[in-house]
Amino acid sequence: MKVIVLGAAAGGGFPQWNANSTMNRRAFAGDTALPRQTQCSLALSPGDDDDWLLLNCSPDIRQQIIDTKELQPYEELRSSPIKSVVLTNADVDAVAGLLSLRERQHLSIWSSDYILGAIEANPIFGVLDRSIVRLERIGTHGKFNPVPGLEVETFAAPGKPPLYLEHVHGIGAVVGATLGVRVTDARGKSIAFVPSCAEITPEVKRAIDGVDLLFFDGTMFTDDEMVASGEGSKTARRMGHMPMSGRGGSIETLREIKAGARYFIHINNSNLVLDRTSAQRRAVEAAGWKIAQDGMRIEL
Amino acid sequence: MKVIVLGAAAGGGFPQWNANSTMNRRAFAGDTALPRQTQCSLALSPGDDDDWLLLNCSPDIRQQIIDTKELQPYEELRSSPIKSVVLTNADVDAVAGLLSLRERQHLSIWSSDYILGAIEANPIFGVLDRSIVRLERIGTHGKFNPVPGLEVETFAAPGKPPLYLEHVHGIGAVVGATLGVRVTDARGKSIAFVPSCAEITPEVKRAIDGVDLLFFDGTMFTDDEMVASGEGSKTARRMGHMPMSGRGGSIETLREIKAGARYFIHINNSNLVLDRTSAQRRAVEAAGWKIAQDGMRIEL
Numbered sequence: 001m002k003v004i005v006l007g008a009a010a011g012g013g014f015p016q017w018n019a020n021s022t023m024n025r026r027a028f029a030g031d032t033a034l035p036r037q038t039q040c041s042l043a044l045s046p047g048d049d050d051d052w053l054l055l056n057c058s059p060d061i062r063q064q065i066i067d068t069k070e071l072q073p074y075e076e077l078r079s080s081p082i083k084s085v086v087l088t089n090a091d092v093d094a095v096a097g098l099l100s101l102r103e104r105q106h107l108s109i110w111s112s113d114y115i116l117g118a119i120e121a122n123p124i125f126g127v128l129d130r131s132i133v134r135l136e137r138i139g140t141h142g143k144f145n146p147v148p149g150l151e152v153e154t155f156a157a158p159g160k161p162p163l164y165l166e167h168v169h170g171i172g173a174v175v176g177a178t179l180g181v182r183v184t185d186a187r188g189k190s191i192a193f194v195p196s197c198a199e200i201t202p203e204v205k206r207a208i209d210g211v212d213l214l215f216f217d218g219t220m221f222t223d224d225e226m227v228a229s230g231e232g233s234k235t236a237r238r239m240g241h242m243p244m245s246g247r248g249g250s251i252e253t254l255r256e257i258k259a260g261a262r263y264f265i266h267i268n269n270s271n272l273v274l275d276r277t278s279a280q281r282r283a284v285e286a287a288g289w290k291i292a293q294d295g296m297r298i299e300l
Numbered sequence: 301m302k303v304i305v306l307g308a309a310a311g312g313g314f315p316q317w318n319a320n321s322t323m324n325r326r327a328f329a330g331d332t333a334l335p336r337q338t339q340c341s342l343a344l345s346p347g348d349d350d351d352w353l354l355l356n357c358s359p360d361i362r363q364q365i366i367d368t369k370e371l372q373p374y375e376e377l378r379s380s381p382i383k384s385v386v387l388t389n390a391d392v393d394a395v396a397g398l399l400s401l402r403e404r405q406h407l408s409i410w411s412s413d414y415i416l417g418a419i420e421a422n423p424i425f426g427v428l429d430r431s432i433v434r435l436e437r438i439g440t441h442g443k444f445n446p447v448p449g450l451e452v453e454t455f456a457a458p459g460k461p462p463l464y465l466e467h468v469h470g471i472g473a474v475v476g477a478t479l480g481v482r483v484t485d486a487r488g489k490s491i492a493f494v495p496s497c498a499e500i501t502p503e504v505k506r507a508i509d510g511v512d513l514l515f516f517d518g519t520m521f522t523d524d525e526m527v528a529s530g531e532g533s534k535t536a537r538r539m540g541h542m543p544m545s546g547r548g549g550s551i552e553t554l555r556e557i558k559a560g561a562r563y564f565i566h567i568n569n570s571n572l573v574l575d576r577t578s579a580q581r582r583a584v585e586a587a588g589w590k591i592a593q594d595g596m597r598i599e600l
Contacts, residue, residue: 011402017365018380018405020373028372036366059400063363065317066336072328073320077531080318092427096399099392100359102311102463105318122422126464127392163402164426231377232404 046149112176218264346449361397412476518564
């Protein structure tokens with residue numbers, strides 16, 4: 001299996017359009033210690049380069065395709081190696097890129113009833129011509145092959161409805177609002193992708209235990225970092241994410257599971273691990289984790 | 301007035317994610333004769349650099365801000381020099397970037413009942429918190445000041461509803477579905493922006509006559525170029541655009557109006573003028589027109 005990190009940042013990317021903290025200012029200025037990151041998405045291929053599966057489709061997808069030769073069209077007048085998309089939630093940073101995958105291209109989009117329903121409620125997604133773009137409802141616990149040679153299993157990752165539906169569905173647990181994904185190839189190699197996770201339940205642990213490659217929710221380093229810095233009024237957990245550090249954080253809680261390699265992904269622009277020279281970055285790396293970065297390629 | 305071309309391409313940009321024509325392949329490969337273009341949008345300032353107005357907000361806005369220092373935040377922890385957006389139609393390439401202007405930032409968005417209604421019908425645009433983002437309905441013939449020092453007048457530009465509403469509203473003329481914009485500063489300097497125009501009516505001529513700077517619909521060079529090349533089944537006019545060339549094309553029809561400088565914008569990836577060495581490019585330039593390009597800055 002081939003894995004490409006298309007984007008490693010949380011919603012808004014890094015830097016974020018209206019963020020003026022020291023870290024964001026340095027990223028706007030092109031400081032190489034804080035490389036820019038587009039919004040979170042992975043591309044997976046069984047290894048043949050003909051068929052690619054996207055996990056989430058961020059608003060930055062057009063730029064990500066231009067930066068990723070493997071995803072560019074290479075046959076006929078209109079084509080794409082991108083054959084399928086699996087969505088783990090319905091937030092803007094996970095789904096808005098679908099609007100850029102228009103122009104009459106065959107595609108299948110796989111997700112829960114809740115997430116696909118949230119998308120279909122918007123007439124603008126009608127640009128995806130339903131005679132050639134299939135929406136595949138997979139339930140919270142699905143098992144399916146979105147491209148030949150890759151089997152995907154979904155599981156419930158505790159989270160919340162997207163921001164724009166909080167006023168309708170509340171911020172508590174809603175069935176199917178956030179999923180985790182485990183992908184296995186024909187040789188048994190596997191990755192897990194859990195970009196939003198408010199709590200590591202026994203189910204989450206079981207689902208990711210033993211993977212060769214783990215991409216886990218790295219939105220914030222501490223639960224209250226945005227409140228403490230004045231950048232926001234919400235804690236990580238209020239936003240549907242658990243912090244990396246501290247008692248009950250993801251580093252501590254996931255110590256007992258096995259994984260070939262551990263990457264944090266979906267990193268918010270407030271998270272000091274984005275600074276390669278920070279103490280937080282060193283602490284994460286000392287604990288055996290890496291920080292995902294746009295353009296990373298990993299072959300399993 | 302300061303004018304920055306944020307993006308000069310039509311929907312899909314150049315290259316387009318799934319387009320494999322010779323021109324698109326060369327643009328993917330970075331050929332300098334065919335510079336890449338993001339999707340069509342202008343930024344205007346009365347000259348003080350504190351307040352910027354966007355004309356349309358493309359899916360590429362995050363990348364456009366990163367590439368445009370003038371639009372980056374420079375005060376407090378959260379801020380933006382972008383104060384207002386005027387929308388000329390509701391197609392994905394003109395409005396989807398609004399989803400990236402979230403994160404609790406004050407903003408006002410000005411357009412017709414039709415265009416704002418098309419946006420509001422989508423719950424996902426609820427990420428623009430209506431307690432701080434104002435939608436201002438201006439009618440087809442409005443006159444207003446979206447930022448201090450710039451007066452905007454809108455006028456009817458013949459066009460069609462966005463692609464995703466064609467099945468609801470048909471493809472004929474719909475009141476307010478497409479607008480043209482004329483912007484005048486305190487010194488009387490003026491620009492016109494008409495990225496979609498299926499027919500140059502007497503009203504369109506009157507509205508743009510005498511401007512210092514004209515940005516006009518340059519989607520296609522010939523009406524049937526996509527049909528002829530096999531890239532599509534629709535003519536320019538069927539898509540709501542008039543061709544540049546030929547009898548009744550925009551070059552001929554606009555010969556009789558006055559304009560300080562004429563730029564084509566909203567250039568489709570099928571339009572051979574994107575190749576700086578093409579005969580079509582030379583013909584357009586010989587007729588007194590220029591082709592807009594991402595990053596161009598013009599001061600009036």
